[in-house]
Amino acid sequence: MNSVRPALVGRGRRARRARPIGRFLLLLILFASICTANGNPVIIGSKKFTESYVLGEIAKRTLMDPGIPAEHRQGMGGTIILWQALRGGQIDVYPEYAGTITQEILKSDRSLSLDQIRESLAKFGVGMTEPLGFNNTYALVMRHSEAQRLGVRTISDLRRYPQLKIGLTHEFLDRQDGWWPLRERYALPQQNVIGIDHALGYAALANGSIDIKDAYSTDAKIEQNDLVVLEDDLQFFPKYEAVFLFRLSIRGDAIAALRRLEGTLDERRMIRLNAEAERTKNYTRAADLYFNRGAASANSVGDSFPQKLARWTLRHLQLAGFSLLLSVIFGIPLGIIASRGGPIGQLIIGFASVVQTIPSLALLALLVPLPFFGISVRTAIAALFLYGLLPIVRNTATGLQDIPRSLRESAVALGLSPFVRLWEIYLPMASRSILSGIKTSAVINVGTATLAALIGAGGLGEPILSGLNLNDHVTILEGAIPAAVLALFVQWFFDLLDRVLIPKGLRL
């Protein structure tokens, strides 16, 4: 699967302007660009795998053809993230599977009828279409040759081969209808079970690192990689009929449009669409196949690489620049306070240091469930802002502390007011240290901003993430190389800024 089109983000965001504080914040504001305002489109979410991307594109096209504005945020994450985003109003629609709703969302131990599910969802203000027509259940797959050699046809047959290595997606490992109950039902003896990314798992399966992995029954990779689906002879896996979930509060014509998709997609057709998406790495084109029209509609033409690159880079700079601006606005005053030492100073440095030790992925995950944040650009900027704090706070504090006592006292003895001392004497003298802190933050931010794609905030992380999902090195490099170039550019830009902002007397 390939996230060729970036996630569309920023519903209803207004252009932002920060108040200039000195000339160098002005420069940073240039760096942090302005986000565009938007109408009020229907926001479609999708999970991080090909079929979900394609269904999302189909929904988008279905809405846009009758003129309903729609955006598609691709590959936002797993079930829980999508469900939370739907409930929180960050998205309005996303494709889901009946079995997943029963097990993961409603947490029911017994199977529920579609009407029962619909009734339960209504309590959350969420509606559900009728099944789209295909059943994408979980399955265990293995190499065709290996299955033939061992004579394995069903999951029960695995009991005879405890040495087989199993690699499962993290979601499958954790699900209530996933690995542990499956293992119990079939009394499987395998000990060698690892968690592995879905796309990487196929590569691992191909090179023999693992023998068995989980898959979806409509997964195009099954055919491509010459794999076989092991028969679920004990009928363990529930039915996973695909449906769309939507907020009941969205416009009626949007719901009606989605309903037109009911019963129109059988399994063969879905596999074909999935295969097309993976072959062309273009979900829009795959979705167009569904509509069976020769010519692609105007909005579905894939962007050229330079256009995509420009969009990724712009968004990347927005993420890194805006968060850096916040880090500067908060970091310098905090550094000034911290430079005075004492318990408050230690508290500030301690807080910034602790934030820095949280892995960036974990920080994103921690922010997502909080109100106001969720799956949004806000969350990415907030996380990057927190990361950027420490270098700026610490360098501001040490820069100020390193000013010789004799010069501090000279400033005091002249009779300059505390503010003038800080603004005209101390801060310019510490400017080299402060700027180098900002430079460190900027480079860290440009690097870390690639992770923003994990929560659908876009940027150069998007092709990297897609490439990882597809195990496609070219796509990874489409993001990784520009990101590295960008980091170099940022470094160079700040070296230039040093010449402008550090007083000449300190550079001689």
Add this chain to the structure above:
Amino acid sequence: MSALIRLTDVSKRYGDAAALLPTNLDIERGKTTVLIGPSGCGKSTLLRLIIHLIEPDSGSITFDGEPISTDNIDALRRRIGYVIQEGGLFPHLTARANVLLMTRHVGKSQEEMHGRLLELCELTRFSDQLLPRYPVELSGGQRQRVSLMRALMLSPQLLLLDEPLGALDPLVRAALQKDLKKIFARLQQTVLFVTHDLAEAIYFGDKIVLMNEGRIVQKGSVTDLREKPAEPFVLEFINAQRGVVLT
């Protein structure tokens, strides 16, 4: 005419160590008072107490009859010039900007200040060609001349000099000593000068205040010190520097 600065029972401790025992001292107007003594005798502490870089533990200090406190100190500091050994020039400002730093904050006109600057250049024998230079581009002696200009810019009533020539090589030092003495005489400046060098003290001092271990041992002229030593330490201190004194 009363003393410009009067210290009454002023003392200062750092933890357990007494930096200055309860001390009384008058700084007379229009004269140069030299504080002298070995390192750690409390002479710099006394100077720093007057400019309120540190607060006394006890006693009071008056400036022109007005007690110095945290409330009035910023106004008083503008009537006091302060020069330290390293010059205390701000490295990010040119010589000119260092000298003019305070003037922008006391509401003086540009022309007035420019005239004053040229006057000071002439007085301190500092070439106005060097004014656009940064401190690192100046020699040690030039830096001290700029520092002196900065201290004199607002025509202070009192000039505090904390070993201003201590870091200079002998030739530069001698030249600057001569210039300084002329300047003080021409301005009839009240000066409090801290040094550990007896020859310098004799050269400048209308009145010499010898300190040791946080207290004033003796005040007076060099003759007083030599002929009527208050205690054995006075002679000991003078004899230690005899070689210089006799020249």
